[in-house]
Amino acid sequence: MLKLLGVPAWQAEGQGDVHLPVSLPACLLIHLACLGRWVDREQLAALFWPDAEPAQARHHLRINLHRARQLLDKLGAPDALEAERSRVRLLVATDVALLKSGQADGLQPHDWLQGFRMAGFAAFWDWADAFIEPLRDSRDTSTVPAALPGRGDLLARLRIDASPAVVLLGEAGMGKSSVLNAAFAGAPLLQGREGLAQMPYRPVVELLLARLDLLRALLRQPERGLAAYRLDLARLLPDLAPDEPLPPLDALSARSRLQEGLARVLEALGPVLLVDDLQWVDTATLELLALVGHRGRLRWRGAARGEELPPDHQRWLTREQEGQRLRCLPLPGLALDTIAQLLRAAGQAAADAPALLQASHGNAFMLGELLRARADGVALSPRVRELLLRRWRSLGAAAAGLVGAAAVLARPVPLVVLGHVAAVGDAELLPAAREALDAALLRDDAQGGLQCRHDLVRDAVLAQLPAFEAQALRRRAALALGARPEGAAEPLAVAALWEAAGEAQTALAWLHRGAAQQKLRGRYGDAEALWQRIAAESREPALALQARLSLAECALLHDLPAGRQALQQVLDLAGAVADPTQREHIEGQALAGLIDNAVFSGDLAHAAALAERLRPLLPRLPLAERCGACEVLIELAMREPDIPAAWALLAQIRQLAPQRPSLLSFEGQIHWFGGQVGAARDAFELLLQRHPDYCRGLTIENDLGVMLQALGDLPRAELMARRSLDSWRGVAHTETLSLLVLGLTLTSAGRYGEARGVLDRALELGRAQGSALFEAEALTRRARLYWQSGCLDLAEADLAVAEPLLADSCDPLRVSQLCWVRGVVREARGLAADRALLARVAALALRSQHPLLRVRLARLELLAGDAGAAARQVGIARDAGLLEPLCEGLLLQARGLPTREAGQLLLEAAELAQRQGFAELLDQADRALGDISAAASATAPARPR
Numbered sequence: 046m047l048k049l050l051g052v053p054a055w056q057a058e059g060q061g062d063v064h065l066p067v068s069l070p071a072c073l074l075i076h077l078a079c080l081g082r083w084v085d086r087e088q089l090a091a092l093f094w095p096d097a098e099p100a101q102a103r104h105h106l107r108i109n110l111h112r113a114r115q116l117l118d119k120l121g122a123p124d125a126l127e128a129e130r131s132r133v134r135l136l137v138a139t140d141v142a143l144l145k146s147g148q149a150d151g152l153q154p155h156d157w158l159q160g161f162r163m164a165g166f167a168a169f170w171d172w173a174d175a176f177i178e179p180l181r182d183s184r185d186t187s188t189v190p191a192a193l194p195g196r197g198d199l200l201a202r203l204r205i206d207a208s209p210a211v212v213l214l215g216e217a218g219m220g221k222s223s224v225l226n227a228a229f230a231g232a233p234l235l236q237g238r239e240g241l242a243q244m245p246y247r248p249v250v251e252l253l254l255a256r257l258d259l260l261r262a263l264l265r266q267p268e269r270g271l272a273a274y275r276l277d278l279a280r281l282l283p284d285l286a287p288d289e290p291l292p293p294l295d296a297l298s299a300r301s302r303l304q305e306g307l308a309r310v311l312e313a314l315g316p317v318l319l320v321d322d323l324q325w326v327d328t329a330t331l332e333l334l335a336l337v338g339h340r341g342r343l344r345w346r347g348a349a350r351g352e353e354l355p356p357d358h359q360r361w362l363t364r365e366q367e368g369q370r371l372r373c374l375p376l377p378g379l380a381l382d383t384i385a386q387l388l389r390a391a392g393q394a395a396a397d398a399p400a401l402l403q404a405s406h407g408n409a410f411m412l413g414e415l416l417r418a419r420a421d422g423v424a425l426s427p428r429v430r431e432l433l434l435r436r437w438r439s440l441g442a443a444a445a446g447l448v449g450a451a452a453v454l455a456r457p458v459p460l461v462v463l464g465h466v467a468a469v470g471d472a473e474l475l476p477a478a479r480e481a482l483d484a485a486l487l488r489d490d491a492q493g494g495l496q497c498r499h500d501l502v503r504d505a506v507l508a509q510l511p512a513f514e515a516q517a518l519r520r521r522a523a524l525a526l527g528a529r530p531e532g533a534a535e536p537l538a539v540a541a542l543w544e545a546a547g548e549a550q551t552a553l554a555w556l557h558r559g560a561a562q563q564k565l566r567g568r569y570g571d572a573e574a575l576w577q578r579i580a581a582e583s584r585e586p587a588l589a590l591q592a593r594l595s596l597a598e599c600a601l602l603h604d605l606p607a608g609r610q611a612l613q614q615v616l617d618l619a620g621a622v623a624d625p626t627q628r629e630h631i632e633g634q635a636l637a638g639l640i641d642n643a644v645f646s647g648d649l650a651h652a653a654a655l656a657e658r659l660r661p662l663l664p665r666l667p668l669a670e671r672c673g674a675c676e677v678l679i680e681l682a683m684r685e686p687d688i689p690a691a692w693a694l695l696a697q698i699r700q701l702a703p704q705r706p707s708l709l710s711f712e713g714q715i716h717w718f719g720g721q722v723g724a725a726r727d728a729f730e731l732l733l734q735r736h737p738d739y740c741r742g743l744t745i746e747n748d749l750g751v752m753l754q755a756l757g758d759l760p761r762a763e764l765m766a767r768r769s770l771d772s773w774r775g776v777a778h779t780e781t782l783s784l785l786v787l788g789l790t791l792t793s794a795g796r797y798g799e800a801r802g803v804l805d806r807a808l809e810l811g812r813a814q815g816s817a818l819f820e821a822e823a824l825t826r827r828a829r830l831y832w833q834s835g836c837l838d839l840a841e842a843d844l845a846v847a848e849p850l851l852a853d854s855c856d857p858l859r860v861s862q863l864c865w866v867r868g869v870v871r872e873a874r875g876l877a878a879d880r881a882l883l884a885r886v887a888a889l890a891l892r893s894q895h896p897l898l899r900v901r902l903a904r905l906e907l908l909a910g911d912a913g914a915a916a917r918q919v920g921i922a923r924d925a926g927l928l929e930p931l932c933e934g935l936l937l938q939a940r941g942l943p944t945r946e947a948g949q950l951l952l953e954a955a956e957l958a959q960r961q962g963f964a965e966l967l968d969q970a971d972r973a974l975g976d977i978s979a980a981a982s983a984t985a986p987a988r989p990r
């Protein structure tokens with residue numbers, strides 16, 4: 046059945062509702078279902094595209110009917126839409142038809158297409174309004190629930206407004222929440238909470254925690270495309286992957302992935318989203334709402350206390366309004382006639398309406414409290430706070446204590462936690478909670494947590510609590526929340542309680558944990574701000590140094606010199622920490638960070654010296670820090686190269702943390718640096734197959750691109766490099782690596798213009814990070830591009846800059862690449878071979894048997910006059926599966942051979958170059974084959990006449 050009285054949804058027999066997307070195909074289905082008969086295609090096209098040419102309108106109709114059929118197929122009704130050459134019809138049951146027949150108790154015409162509106166297509170909306178109007182006229186119904194008199198026009202306006210976002214503005218208690226809930230009954234709600242505005246995505250977490258089963262079901266629906274975001278969402282909702290280790294995730298790439306996943310989830314919950322108390326919503330959720338509005342697949346309606354909006358929220362609202370993605374509507378107070386209507390409904394004299402209007406200023410909550418006071422026989426008073434306090438003071442000690450604890454906590458918590466904070470015994474707990482609930486001072490949320498019924502209650506109670514009692518409550522609340530399990534505890538909330546209790550130093554320790562949590566969730570700037578505060582304010586040397594260490598680690602991804610300096614300062618100050626265990630932990634982390642920095646700066650000698658200091662500390666480091674330090678040592682060992690040492694370190698990690706996601710990644714990297722290129726590719730292919738979600742935390746796509754390029758699979762190498770750039774957008778370190786892979790791949794494919802732009806960007810990023818390693822790599826690869834494209838002066842200029850950057854390097858792959866490019870550029874210049882280059886690479890070959898190094902050595906040996914070197918290059922490349930060096934070797938080997946033998950090698954090279962897309966090598970092979978053909982024609986004897 047198609048349900049149109051309410052939020053439009055499809056209800057299959059025995060299953061729950063599936064909300065219709067706010068889209069043009071859905072509008073087509075609604076129109077056809079309501080008519081329930083054959084509709085002429087021309088008529089249908091004219092309804093939706095009245096201003097288009099008839100042929101163009103019919104074309105639009107064909108496309109959208111196809112999309113409508115796809116939507117029906119997803120809903121499980123693939124055959125419901127019937128189409129003929131000139132007409133179409135949709136035969137499905139609707140709740141509107143039930144309403145017409147009098148078989149639908151409880152359905153109201155004013156709920157028609159609730160929350161379903163999109164911009165444009167005015168003729169369709171005119172039809173929709175006209176279609177439901179007779180039903181409205183035929184029934185004695187109001188567009189406004191009885192509980193909301195005086196709000197009819199506003200409710201109707203909200204329901205038909207097609208803006209991406211609308212925010213109701215008004216003071217506390219004005220009735221904003223009631224209006225939203227009445228206009229969009231049952232819509233999912235994001236609830237802002239006072240004091241929790243620093244906790245990223247807290248309203249979203251509360252919403253989704255109550256819908257975990259639904260969320261799991263959505264993740265299993267492939268058409269929604271949510272499965273790829275499961276582990277991103279699990280960082281906020283650990284129950285989505287309770288027994289599955291999450292991959293390491295860089296904070297800079299986390300935010301966009303997490304927000305994209307959350308936006309898709311919210312869009313799957315329905316066409317309308319409600320947001321209450323926007324003034325207390327955190328900035329991360331605001332960014333998410335901006336993304337939702339920009340995507341245009343979901344409308345959201347919010348409420349905010351305009352006078353309490355922080356400056357950042359006000360600026361955010363202004364930006365959204367200027368971008369025409371949001372409209373603000375002021376919510377006026379209840380009018381005099383509405384108050385009179387409420388008094389009559391309550392059996393009281395309507396003549397009292399002016400006095401009540403003066404006392405409440407039209408504030409719906411205050412008015413309700415005043416009417417309640419009248420019913421209870423309390424004298425009329427304009428001070429609602431006094432009424433609330435009177436009710437609070439009338440409670441028993443245990444119930445009053447629960448309300449006081451709830452006021453301090455400012456969030457829904459289980460009753461047992463509330464009782465612990467209020468020091469209420471188990472025997473008194475339930476009766477006290479019932480008493481506070483009956484007095485309408487507490488309320489129970491959907492998840493079973495208790496909190497103050499309204500913020501006016503909270504404000505009134507907090508203002509009356511003696512300072513010593515409020516401080517004691519805050520301490521007990523901090524202890525209770527801090528003792529909750531890791532997934533349930535919110536460090537920033539605990540920190541706020543400690544700070545309010547006057548324990549600033551204790552609060553800083555919890556802020557440190559909160560900063561780490563924010564970094565993991567993608568709030569990189571907020572995390573840095575917290576660590577800066579901790580470093581400046583902490584009186585505990587260990588905590589201050591840990592904060593500075595965290596700040597230094599953040600700099601590693603975008604500014605290597607700054608990160609190196611900060612890490613060295615932390616290491617120098619570690620001796621100020623009195624506790625030897627803490628001191629060693631800080632030293633170990635700082636040394637690991639410095640080694641990582643040195644490796645990617647290209648200073649392997651300094652990294653090796655630091656590694657000697659780190660190794661004795663490894664057994665005494667905590668598990669996570671020890672595994673991280675071992676991974677850093679693997680990075681160094683692979684580049685020294687000491688492959689056996691790298692394997693031994695990987696074995697240590699596997700023993701310490703067998704489920705660590707990075708194990709297979711490092712296995713592939715060790716294979717690569719050890720020269721087993723095919724095995725390295727297979728390891729990364731397996732990692733990508735098993736854990737595609739890890740591409741945001743591990744450089745799987747980039748590393749697989751390296752292997753694929755080396756093995757000559759240029760299309761997949763390009764695909765992986767571009768996917769890596771997308772996954773790690775904004776992270777300078779990994780972005781540079783991916784650009785280097787992409788630039789080399791495009792060079793091999795002969796796409797020199799694209800390759801030049803990519804390598805220029807890599808060089809720019811490498812220099813910005815202060816990495817001699819990245820700068821030298823980008824220059825060398827660009828020099829190769831210039832050589833292949835015949836720009837020898839530019840190639841020599843790049844090599845001249847790259848040479849001093851690698852002068853002291855012993856990295857076999859990078860140094861051999863530099864020497865090889867210098868050698869072939871000299872050959873292109875017609876200069877004699879430089880035997881110093883050959884000697885330098887030969888010395889490296891004593892330490893590494895990587896096939897790429899051996900191929901480059903053979904090429905330099907050929908330049909030095911070794912006639913057998915070309916055949917050696919072919920053999921090495923063929924054995925290792927390196928197709929581009931193999932193709933080049935075949936061309937080189939053919940140079941000195943007789944025509945017939947040379948022709949066979951050239952044919953093999955041409956076929957290989959054409960199949961793999963090696964544009965420059967294919968051109969060389971074709972020219973050489975052409976020369977052979979021309980020579981054969983010139984020497985052939987003339988035919989007798």
